[in-house]
Amino acid sequence: MASVRAMPTVSGFFFDDQRAIKAGAKQDGFTYRGDPVTPGFDRIRQAGESVSVILELDDGTVARGDCAAVQYSGAGGRDPLFRAAEFAPVVEGTVADALVGRSAREFRENAEILDSLTTDGERLHTAIRYGVSQALLDAAAIARRDTKTDVLADAYGTVPATDPVPVFGQSGDDRRHNAEKMLLKGVPVLPHGLFNSVEKVGSEGERLITYLDWLSHRAVELGSDGYEPRFHVDVYGVLGEVFECPYDRDEITDYFADLRDAAAPFPLQVEGPMDEGGRGEQIYAMAELRDGLADAGVGVDIVADEWCNTFADVQAFVDAAAADVVQIKTPDLGGIGRSAEAVLYCDGTDTRAYLGGTCNETVTSARACAHVALATDAAQTLAKPGMGFDEGYMVMENEMRRALARRDARTTVTTDGRY
Structure with a gap:
């Protein structure tokens, strides 16, 4: 892999403060009245964010993945609210340092390296690991000229479904x-x-x-x-x-x-x-x-x-x-x-x-x-x-x-x- 880039992007819905909603926050049209209670939230419902990851392979082709976090971030034991501008530099720094120069074909090995990375003594936010691993899967499929399904099946020794999963x-x-x-x-x-x-x-x-x-x-x-x-x-x-x-x-x-x-x-x-x-x-x-x-x-x-x-x-x-x-x-x-x-x-x-x-x-x-x-x-x-x-x-x-x-x-x- 030749380079790793990241940029803040938008996600498909919103972040919601689940604890505030369950505590009785009233809906006001599409949003909610009241103050958030979960750390990191500015309001009870706020625009979702993501980080797009672009891996450029040695031949100039590009693989993609998107870092995203769940709607109810910060609740039920989950990682804290995902702020794209805060975490994009981590992808271009810590993650890029570990992955650039590695073979794109080795999905599972690259994913395990990603999973082991830390910043300031803490594991990478789940959203970062999620998005970068998607890009690694895409890169392996491109390098092997195969489907992502087959890359995963080879990596984990599975027999894929023969019909769409419900x-x-x-x-x-x-x-x-x-x-x-x-x-x-x-x-x-x-x-x-x-x-x-x-x-x-x-x-x-x-x-x-x-x-x-x-x-x-x-x-x-x-x-x-x-x-x-x-x-x-x-x-x-x-x-x-x-x-x-x-x-x-x-x-x-x-x-x-x-x-x-x-x-x-x-x-x-x-x-x-x-x-x-x-x-x-x-x-x-x-x-x-x-x-x-x-x-x-x-x-x-x-x-x-x-x-x-x-x-x-x-x-x-x-x-x-x-x-x-x-x-x-x-x-x-x-x-x-x-x-x-x-x-x-x-x-x-x-x-x-x-x-x-x-x-x-x-x-x-x-x-x-x-x-x-x-x-x-x-x-x-x-x-x-x-x-x-x-x-x-x-x-x-x-x-x-x-x-x-x-x-x-x-x-x-x-x-x-x-x-």
């Missing part, structure tokens, strides 16, 4: 119109819902039940023949506030039974039912809830999100059987290879891997993640970036289809020797 659409606050778009397009997993406050869920959880009942009816009305989506709603720990953990087991299982019935006949998974303020406490509460639902015969899957950020966190949740599904939040794991390793850690367990991320990413980072999903055959992957649904779904679905078509072409040769 895409999970996220609706944002426009949870009815966007859900209808998803149903019309036959999206496999939907709608996320953004139920991030008691107001949206209902003081007794009743608004979530009403929404799922509406969604199941619209799925029957709008879905094509044979369409069997999986419902997935994210409640951002709010049910823990509604039912006050430690909860009454009968009360919470009865509520989840109501959710299941409202979603019927479609399967349901609920992400982040509570937020207990620490990894150990979260794992204990999630495992208790999962056991309670199993004992009561309530067929609703729960998804780990809060306090499941790093590779070590994913291992801990999986080892404790604390969730049916773990979200692998790609920016929070740092290097993109770590996301691949996290998906693979779920193999052979009863926990499925959801390769997620954030609406606050970019097209470049999303396209890289599509290859991680294919290479590891994840259970589902997030439509990103943005909250408009259509754009993120198009990015992820089309990137996977292109990669699969390119892989198929290599095994289909015509009689005159052309692909």
Whole structure:
């Protein structure tokens, strides 16, 4: 690699102070009233930022990656708010010093060097490791004249998926119109819902039940023949506030039974039912809830999100059987290879891997993640970036289809020797 450059750019959504929102900050149009409470924030909702990384190879070709951080940065054990102007010089300094002169072909070796770098005694911000590793993956694919899927499969010894991984659409606050778009397009997993406050869920959880009942009816009305989506709603720990953990087991299982019935006949998974303020406490509460639902015969899957950020966190949740599904939040794991390793850690367990991320990413980072999903055959992957649904779904679905078509072409040769 001949050079490494970085420049501040914009991301696909916004940074939100999750703690301020969960504490009751009121929406004011698209923004929120009140003061932020999470360090680094100037306001509760502020424009997302990213850093574009450009690796120039020895032959003059260019590889790209985008450093991005999750919408709810600085919360739930995550790295602090990512400021592009602050971190771009780190890429052109510490990172460039370590990578310039190395072979672009060696993705995993280069990614491990990146993962080991420090500044002022601290590991690089997860967003830096995320973006630079995307560029390293792109560089290896260019140098090898191969797909990113195949580079990852070679690096981690996987057999890639032969069909697109099911895409999970996220609706944002426009949870009815966007859900209808998803149903019309036959999206496999939907709608996320953004139920991030008691107001949206209902003081007794009743608004979530009403929404799922509406969604199941619209799925029957709008879905094509044979369409069997999986419902997935994210409640951002709010049910823990509604039912006050430690909860009454009968009360919470009865509520989840109501959710299941409202979603019927479609399967349901609920992400982040509570937020207990620490990894150990979260794992204990999630495992208790999962056991309670199993004992009561309530067929609703729960998804780990809060306090499941790093590779070590994913291992801990999986080892404790604390969730049916773990979200692998790609920016929070740092290097993109770590996301691949996290998906693979779920193999052979009863926990499925959801390769997620954030609406606050970019097209470049999303396209890289599509290859991680294919290479590891994840259970589902997030439509990103943005909250408009259509754009993120198009990015992820089309990137996977292109990669699969390119892989198929290599095994289909015509009689005159052309692909």
